[in-house]
Amino acid sequence: MSWITGVGLTGFGKSPGFDTLDLMSEAASQAIADAGLERKDIDGLVCGYSTTLPHLMLATVFAEHFGLKPAYAHAIQMGGATGFGMAMLAHELVQAGTVRNILVVAGENRLTGQSRDSTVQTLAQVGHPRYEVPLGPIIPAYYALLAARYMHEFGIDSADIAEFAVLMRRHAALRPGAHLTKAITVEEVVASRPIALPLRVMDCCPVSDGGAAFVVSRSRTGSHGVRIIGASQAHRHQHISALPDIAATGAAEAMSRALSQAGAMVSDARYLAIYDSFTITLCMLLEELGVAPRGRAPEMAREGRFSFDGPLPLNTHGGLLSYGHCGVGGALAHLVETHLQMTGRAGVRQAKEVSLALLHGDGGVFSSHVSLILEQAQ
Amino acid sequence: MRCETMSSQNPEAISDALADWSLDRPGIVFQECGSCRQRWYFQRRFCPHCGDGNPSLRQARGIGVVYSATEVHRAPTEALRAYAPYTILLIDAEEGFRMMAHGAAGLVIGERVQAGYRTVAGKLLPFYESEQHG
Numbered sequence: 001m002s003w004i005t006g007v008g009l010t011g012f013g014k015s016p017g018f019d020t021l022d023l024m025s026e027a028a029s030q031a032i033a034d035a036g037l038e039r040k041d042i043d044g045l046v047c048g049y050s051t052t053l054p055h056l057m058l059a060t061v062f063a064e065h066f067g068l069k070p071a072y073a074h075a076i077q078m079g080g081a082t083g084f085g086m087a088m089l090a091h092e093l094v095q096a097g098t099v100r101n102i103l104v105v106a107g108e109n110r111l112t113g114q115s116r117d118s119t120v121q122t123l124a125q126v127g128h129p130r131y132e133v134p135l136g137p138i139i140p141a142y143y144a145l146l147a148a149r150y151m152h153e154f155g156i157d158s159a160d161i162a163e164f165a166v167l168m169r170r171h172a173a174l175r176p177g178a179h180l181t182k183a184i185t186v187e188e189v190v191a192s193r194p195i196a197l198p199l200r201v202m203d204c205c206p207v208s209d210g211g212a213a214f215v216v217s218r219s220r221t222g223s224h225g226v227r228i229i230g231a232s233q234a235h236r237h238q239h240i241s242a243l244p245d246i247a248a249t250g251a252a253e254a255m256s257r258a259l260s261q262a263g264a265m266v267s268d269a270r271y272l273a274i275y276d277s278f279t280i281t282l283c284m285l286l287e288e289l290g291v292a293p294r295g296r297a298p299e300m301a302r303e304g305r306f307s308f309d310g311p312l313p314l315n316t317h318g319g320l321l322s323y324g325h326c327g328v329g330g331a332l333a334h335l336v337e338t339h340l341q342m343t344g345r346a347g348v349r350q351a352k353e354v355s356l357a358l359l360h361g362d363g364g365v366f367s368s369h370v371s372l373i374l375e376q377a378q
Numbered sequence: 379m380r381c382e383t384m385s386s387q388n389p390e391a392i393s394d395a396l397a398d399w400s401l402d403r404p405g406i407v408f409q410e411c412g413s414c415r416q417r418w419y420f421q422r423r424f425c426p427h428c429g430d431g432n433p434s435l436r437q438a439r440g441i442g443v444v445y446s447a448t449e450v451h452r453a454p455t456e457a458l459r460a461y462a463p464y465t466i467l468l469i470d471a472e473e474g475f476r477m478m479a480h481g482a483a484g485l486v487i488g489e490r491v492q493a494g495y496r497t498v499a500g501k502l503l504p505f506y507e508s509e510q511h512g
Contacts, residue, residue, distance in 0.1 A: 120454050130400050131420055132478050134501050136450065136458040137466055144448035145468055152446075152487045194463070197449040241419060241468065241478050 002094040004226045004374070005101070005217040006035025007336040011177030012210035012324030016112050020053035021065045023107030023211030027329070028066055031213035036222035037101055039066070042215070044102030045073035046089055048082040048328030051122050052113035062105065072099050079126060079363030080277055081233075082106070083212075083331030084370035087359075088231040090216035091372075100218050106328035107211025119207055126364045128239045137196075140204050140278065142240050142365040144196035147280035149246050151198065154287070158198050160298035161279040162189035165202050165321055167301050168276060171308055172318025174349045175337075179208045179324030189279075203279040208324030212332035214339065226342045230262030230373030240365040249366040251288040255358065258371040264356060266290045271341055271357040272312060273334035276319040285360055286314075289371075313351040316341060331361045335372075342376045396437050402502045404495035406438040408475045419475040440493030441509070442469040444485050445476060457499035464498070467491075467506055481506035 008030025010023055018026075024047075032042065045068055047059040055061055059073040072093065078085040083106065090102045110119060120138050127133045127142065151157060166186055172178035184202060192202040215221075216228070234250030234257075237243050259265060272291065276282040286297040291312070300306065306314035317323045317337035320330045340346045341354040359372040397405020410417045411425035411433050424431050445468040453462040467481040469491065480503050485491060491506040 117454070117456075120452070124454050128420060128478075134400070135466055135478055135480060135503060136453055136455070136461075136464065136499070137478070138450065138452055138454045140452065141448050141450045141466055144450075145446040145466065148448055149446035149468075149487065194449070194451040196452065196466075199448075239420070241476055 002091045002228050003217045005221040006031045006215045007339045008213040009336040010211045012208040013179040015209040020050040024105050027211035027213035028105045035215040042103045043071045044099030045070040046086045046104050047075040048106045050108040078368045081361045081363030081368035081370045082328045084361040091228045105213035108327040109209040111207050111209045141196035143278045144199045154295035158190050162186045163298045163301040164279040164282045165189045168319040168321035172322030175317045178318045180322045205320035205325040208326045210326035212329040224343050225377035229375045230258035232257035234369045238367045250369040254369040255289050255371040262373040269358045271354045272314040273338045273359040275361040308349045316349040409433045417474045442471040444489045445470045479504040
């Protein structure tokens with residue numbers, strides 16, 4: 001068990017003039033203050049990566065810049081799963097007794113720090129350099145291949161998955177700092193600009209600037225009572241051409257181990273923080289994780305079950321689809337929002353009861369999976 | 379069908395003897411393990427299933443079934459933009475491996491297809507069409 005003692009999150013969107021280190025620093029300052037700690041109390045540091053600041057030693061670069069002298073520091077890379085992967089690593093290091101208070105931080109000016117083409121090309125490199133990338137796929141194309149097959153196998157269509165874009169936008173409108181807040185309808189999503197069909201621009205998360213951070217500690221440092229009681233991963237393939245089974249990507253395997261550590265079941269969940277790079281990502285993960293039966297997740301969204309005021313709130317900050325996606329910090333925003341919910345600080349989005357939360361992230365093309373179980377403590 | 383054994387040589391040099399689109403020669407090559415009979419597409423020096431060090435390289439017939447399809451409207455590079463929208467497919471080859479390829483617009487999941495080859499943005503690519511047209 002470890003405690004999440006403080007969180008920090010910048011607004012996502014355009015932050016001209018702020019670079020990777022600025023955004024990381026802003027989020028880190030907030031998280032350390034929220035934990036009631038000072039820089040000198042931080043003895044561990046875990047970072048991800050930044051496409052606008054590629055560096056072999058990002059953690060040490062950040063430690064020097066921000067003014068930390070940790071006893072343990074390095075970066076990890078797991079694509080979109082990096083955020084929850086860092087949380088799991090921090091949890092394991094605290095449990096092992098290696099560190100007392102470890103800062104997990106990410107930030108990137110992915111929107112304003114480089115051209116759109118540069119972002120698209122960098123991200124597409126998760127494909128196979130010899131057998132996939134020469135064909136000109138983009139990240140949405142990899143997910144569109146999943147979407148088309150998943151729709152075929154489980155009888156859903158574009159209007160079904162569009163429900164998730166609408167839901168995330170509705171939540172984002174209630175969350176200060178969200179990148180996209182204008183209300184949208186299913187009709188607008190299915191009529192929006194095609195990117196890689198069946199995925200259209202409103203099925204895709206935006207590229208944002210932003211930063212997020214939190215502190216994981218051996219013991220409580222203030223009044224916040226949120227702890228990590230389960231964490232696990234699964235990795236079954238890297239490239240979509242090598243995906244063995246679209247209905248068993250590794251998500252359920254990771255979540256099942258995390259739940260077993262926590263002594264909990266999916267039905268115990270009162271809050272969900274699920275990676276939502278695309279509408280289809282959310283649909284596939286909710287169904288593989290067992291939150292919804294196959295092909296039924298869109299219907300549950302339509303019925304309001306995943307709304308902030310429904311029985312099983314999902315990504316109440318608006319997720320990657322609307323709060324925004326700044327790279328590694330994108331998934332950390334899911335964790336920060338979960339923490340705000342568990343500590344009664346989610347304002348107008350506050351859910352009634354948030355005793356246990358399931359978090360799940362994927363990186364690549366459903367390639368890397370990380371599941372976390374968070375519990376509210378009095 | 380030609381089969382060759384690879385040992386210490388580099389995989390690209392060996393597959394050069396076969397027609398392999400990834401090396402600019404129209405054809406599709408897959409690998410098979412002589413020990414456990416596993417078949418796969420991405421070339422390597424060993425069997426990823428059992429670890430056997432002598433997988434063979436084999437020429438595929440270029441016949442398969444569409445596993446999934448997407449029409450890409452947003453190309454990643456300036457060179458590819460002139461070709462958009464283009465169709466990217468995942469094909470289940472009859473030999474038992476899966477591959478990514480380009481293909482004709484309108485192909486649907488489950489359709490039997492046959493490989494041809496096209497040069498797109500200066501690069502030779504596998505291009506599948508409905509079997510009756512092939």
